[in-house]
Amino acid sequence: MERRSFFKLGIMASMGLGVVRIGYGPLFSNSISPDLEHSYLFLKPEDQILCFALAPVILLGALPDGRESLENVVRGLDKAISGLSLENQNELRNLFTLLHINSFKYLFTGIYKHWNETSLTSLEIFLKKWRYNRIPILRMAYQSIVELFVSSWYAREESWKLIGYDGPPEI
Amino acid sequence: MNTNPFDKNNFKITDARKSSNGGIIEGEIVIIGSGAGGGVAAENFAKMGFNVVLLEEGSLKTSKDFNMKEDEAYPELYQESASRRTLDKGIKILQGKAVGGGTTINWTSSFRTPRDTLRFWEKEFNISNFKYDKLIPHFEKIEKKFNINKWDAPPNENNEVLSVGLNKLGLSKGIISRNVKDCMNLGFCGMGCPVNAKQSTLVSSIPNALNDNAHLVHNLRAIKFKLKNDEVTSVICEVVNNFGHREKQRIEVKGKYFISCGGAIGTPSLLLRSSLPDPFSLIGKRTFLHPVSVSASLFNQKIEASYGAPQVVYSDHFLDSRSPNGPAGYKLETPPIHPVILASFIPEHGKPHREIMEQFPHLQVLIALQRDGFHPESVGGKVALKNDGSPYLDYPITKYMWEGIQDSYLKMAEIQFAAGAKKVIPIHTDSEFYFKWSEAKRKIKELPMKIHRARLISAHVMGGARLNSKESDGVVDENGKFHHLNNLYVMDGSLFPTSLGANPMETILTFVDILSSELANKLKK
Numbered sequence: 215m216e217r218r219s220f221f222k223l224g225i226m227a228s229m230g231l232g233v234v235r236i237g238y239g240p241l242f243s244n245s246i247s248p249d250l251e252h253s254y255l256f257l258k259p260e261d262q263i264l265c266f267a268l269a270p271v272i273l274l275g276a277l278p279d280g281r282e283s284l285e286n287v288v289r290g291l292d293k294a295i296s297g298l299s300l301e302n303q304n305e306l307r308n309l310f311t312l313l314h315i316n317s318f319k320y321l322f323t324g325i326y327k328h329w330n331e332t333s334l335t336s337l338e339i340f341l342k343k344w345r346y347n348r349i350p351i352l353r354m355a356y357q358s359i360v361e362l363f364v365s366s367w368y369a370r371e372e373s374w375k376l377i378g379y380d381g382p383p384e385i
Numbered sequence: 386m387n388t389n390p391f392d393k394n395n396f397k398i399t400d401a402r403k404s405s406n407g408g409i410i411e412g413e414i415v416i417i418g419s420g421a422g423g424g425v426a427a428e429n430f431a432k433m434g435f436n437v438v439l440l441e442e443g444s445l446k447t448s449k450d451f452n453m454k455e456d457e458a459y460p461e462l463y464q465e466s467a468s469r470r471t472l473d474k475g476i477k478i479l480q481g482k483a484v485g486g487g488t489t490i491n492w493t494s495s496f497r498t499p500r501d502t503l504r505f506w507e508k509e510f511n512i513s514n515f516k517y518d519k520l521i522p523h524f525e526k527i528e529k530k531f532n533i534n535k536w537d538a539p540p541n542e543n544n545e546v547l548s549v550g551l552n553k554l555g556l557s558k559g560i561i562s563r564n565v566k567d568c569m570n571l572g573f574c575g576m577g578c579p580v581n582a583k584q585s586t587l588v589s590s591i592p593n594a595l596n597d598n599a600h601l602v603h604n605l606r607a608i609k610f611k612l613k614n615d616e617v618t619s620v621i622c623e624v625v626n627n628f629g630h631r632e633k634q635r636i637e638v639k640g641k642y643f644i645s646c647g648g649a650i651g652t653p654s655l656l657l658r659s660s661l662p663d664p665f666s667l668i669g670k671r672t673f674l675h676p677v678s679v680s681a682s683l684f685n686q687k688i689e690a691s692y693g694a695p696q697v698v699y700s701d702h703f704l705d706s707r708s709p710n711g712p713a714g715y716k717l718e719t720p721p722i723h724p725v726i727l728a729s730f731i732p733e734h735g736k737p738h739r740e741i742m743e744q745f746p747h748l749q750v751l752i753a754l755q756r757d758g759f760h761p762e763s764v765g766g767k768v769a770l771k772n773d774g775s776p777y778l779d780y781p782i783t784k785y786m787w788e789g790i791q792d793s794y795l796k797m798a799e800i801q802f803a804a805g806a807k808k809v810i811p812i813h814t815d816s817e818f819y820f821k822w823s824e825a826k827r828k829i830k831e832l833p834m835k836i837h838r839a840r841l842i843s844a845h846v847m848g849g850a851r852l853n854s855k856e857s858d859g860v861v862d863e864n865g866k867f868h869h870l871n872n873l874y875v876m877d878g879s880l881f882p883t884s885l886g887a888n889p890m891e892t893i894l895t896f897v898d899i900l901s902s903e904l905a906n907k908l909k910k
Binding site: 365367369377 | 386452453454455456459460465466468469473474569571573579580628629630691692723724725727728729731732733734735736738739742743745746771773775814815835836837838840
């Protein structure tokens with residue numbers, strides 16, 4: 215049952231995406247004009263905004279304050295995604311796209327504001343909601359999102375000293 | 386430090402990315418995949434004077450490239466940047482993608498094929514060529530060749546905890562044999578051995594084959610066989626980039642005999658893409674994973690599971706005390722812990738995630754590898770093809786298997802508490818730290834056994850092109866020959882009709898040594 219609903223949801227999600235696009239026109243409003251660099255491999259400017267909003271919640275207490283670490287995490291994540299199979303990249307692309315469609319976003323995350331205007335509390339509620347969700351595809355999405363952020367951060371040497379990892383030995 | 390065999394020689398090595406599109410490479414024996422299977426096969430054929438072409442979709446990376454950093458090792462040496470998963474993403478799959486395949490990045494644990502497993506194959510599948518007693522001299526030969534010896538240095542703390550816990554509870558315990566020479570006990574085997582201590586096929590069989598004039602072609606993925614009548618005439622390959630994504634260039638590799646050694650996802654998918662005869666629909670079926678559940682614990686003392694031989698102590702108590710087709714059994718071992726692999730596996734975010742990571746030096750972790758494929762409710766998964774021809778593995782977890790997984794959480798927690806753990810946490814979205822065994826016992830029984838809640842992982846993909854002398858029950862015969870063609874063989878972990886119930890490297894090395902020596906001798910006559 216669980217597996218069957220998983221596949222159904224996958225199909226529904228992609229169909230939903232099509233329907234919403236026809237119904238609501240272009241995916242992104244012009245009001246989002248982030249002042250970000252364009253040298254990212256996978257993340258589009260609107261994805262970067264979403265990632266910048268999520269990183270402090272997913273890495274709460276781990277990530278030092280300030281723009282630099284945040285940007286390093288999002289860049290690392292962008293690089294990591296580029297190493298995934300094209301199939302997985304497409305899935306992530308679909309997920310990001312859905313998360314920028316207001317109707318989907320409100321329905322599945324409970325968030326109606328722009329990502330960069332959303333409070334940490336609302337983001338936390340959204341992550342929790344997906345983590346325990348009855349719908350396997352949302353649990354899976356939670357898992358993928360969190361994995362990307364934490365992998366990106368803990369790959370960085372600056373994170374190691376904070377957890378007491380001495381790094382590779384000298385040989 | 387052992388020397389890097391790739392430093393000095395004028396080996397015949399081609400980086401496919403630097404070849405021109407539409408190129409043709411020719412040889413007598415074309416071996417697809419350079420892991421435990423392909424490495425040994427290449428060595429045996431080259432030694433007998435055959436013109437061997439050895440194809441590998443990963444890159445040639447050697448000790449000088451292995452810098453013990455996760456962010457470089459995973460994308461460079463693992464399939465899909467170590468993010469490969471089963472179709473429903475319920476199980477993460479760690480699989481090598483490098484010259485040397487899995488042997489380049491595994492944790493060196495070497496086990497003979499368990500007697501129970503071989504007995505089961507004989508009884509259930511009538512496999513007669515691979516009885517334990519007949520295999521003993523072959524195991525001995527492989528153990529000598531790959532320097533497989535019982536590890537005699539003291540275990541690191543992570544393994545010591547398992548040892549103490551097993552002793553306290555009166556459970557059986559063993560010391561693991563490892564394929565290492567002058568091992569420096571670093572603990573970074575999973576990122577490639579930086580000192581050439583690990584006797585992977587990368588530093589042994591493959592350089593030996595190259596010394597005997599084999600031709601290694603890397604960054605090249607086999608796509609499909611071209612057939613004429615009952616024979617394969619060539620294999621069409623595509624060049625892959627750093628990320629394993631296909632490039633435009635194609636290369637055709639022609640030969641007289643073709644040996645598929647791409648592992649239990651690579652081999653079945655290559656056979657499927659080639660649309661080979663499969664009258665009983667067996668290709669890709671019965672693919673096994675040894676699904677692994679994980680239990681973490683915290684100790685007052687430092688554990689530092691990042692350092693030292695990763696796997697030294699194991700227990701087969703919950704295999705040996707259960708008949709293979711009885712309640713689901715599992716092998717207990719320890720994993721090495723490094724920041725990325727740990728962080729990515731903790732099913733939390735925010736503060737709870739942070740709280741576990743902060744205890745990094747005090748974390749102790751156990752893993753349980755489920756023995757799959759022996760029970761009617763454990764028939765494994767199915768390798769099939771996506772629209773773009775890339776493989777997926779559909780591996781549903783049955784109720785029977787969930788019972789084994791739940792039981793393993795209980796037993797691992799009990800062992801950790803017995804060894805003096807302050808707290809234990811099964812790696813599951815709904816778990817929390819438990820402070821006493823009695824509490825753990827009660828609460829683990831309530832954890833929902835569902836995918837994406839229990840976090841599962843696999844490092845052993847087996848089956849999918851199983852051997853059997855009967856066409857109706859095997860993709861290949863007991864010589865590894867594909868039943869429906871004259872010159873196609875399979876020699877890798879996909880031969881197995883069940884999982885092994887033990888880390889598979891030594892079994893693959895041994896089986897392929899037997900099959901490839903026999904074939905080389907036969908063809909020479």
